[in-house]
Amino acid sequence: MSVPLAPILVAESSDSAFATRLRQVISNTQQNHFPRVDYASDEHIQGLADTDCLWPSPGRARFLLDTTLKRMGRYYHVLMRSTVLRELEDHIKSPNTTGLAVKSKLWAVFAIGELYATRTFVAGSAFPGLHYFAKATKMLNITPERPSLTAIELRLLLASSQVRQPATDMH
């Protein structure tokens, strides 16, 4: 990205980078830093959002939901376990009756589940869960007529999936 189009530095967020580097230097173990240079283009994400995405099989869907609840749900309360489990089961039984908000929430759940469940990443292949993420973001194109907790849960899920979790599996 050219410099004039890049966001300007508002505060000294480089201190955060300093903090990371300091810990890397004084840590006993070797730390590898992966600079992210491979971004999906806006057109690619929009294209994915408009492309049909196969709903994961019931087993895979339950696995992805369980992964999201166990990993992200352990650190941040966004979803109520019993509610989202019921919503998934209802959708599996009768997919056509699920509303857009709940469906988008489940897409976001699957995207996060894929992020946590994917252990290996092959360069050049699709980013884990990107298609699910793109489908979930379609809901943001509309301004709902009425506010709902589901819409807020969706936004929190999407926001958190864009930021790396501070504590991944450390055990």
Next chain:
Amino acid sequence: MGLHLNVPPAVLPDATMREHRRRVWWTAYTFDRMWSAKLGFPHAISDTVIDVDLPTNLSEDADQNDVPDCSYLIAMIGLARLTSQTMGSIYGSASQKTSLSQRVQSALTDLRKWKDELPESLMIKNVDLAASDSRACCLQLMFNQVIVPGIHHIRTCANPSSKVAHNLYTPDIIACGSNSPDTVAS
């Protein structure tokens, strides 16, 4: 939605759903404070407008999977608040009344107090990660992330022989290194 306000039981009789609303609010608050601090932007939610209670533990007949013990959430909310206060004390506008070193030392003292008041279950025990709750490690990482900029400023801008700085940075910097097998990318 009014998530920042308490909902009376007469309006929403389901206690679990009332607690869910509260916790979703505080998650949004935590994201706002943590991420604005990391990105160097001002936070969006002012403490003065919040009129909703902190998360609570429900009675034993409530499903613990839906609303687990609240002590971790309360610790994280406290740290999120201190994070924005610390960043404000370091990078805030020049019109603040006290000097930078006083502000930073005061913020670091508050952070130390927060850490000392953590419940036993959320403390890192002898830097043995396997014996600690992974959520305790998460809090420690967030704590490190906010305390290091403060220490950085004390070391570079303020009196380096400051007693507060000395007492604070030595154990914490060592902990930062040994507790960070999974480094937080910035």
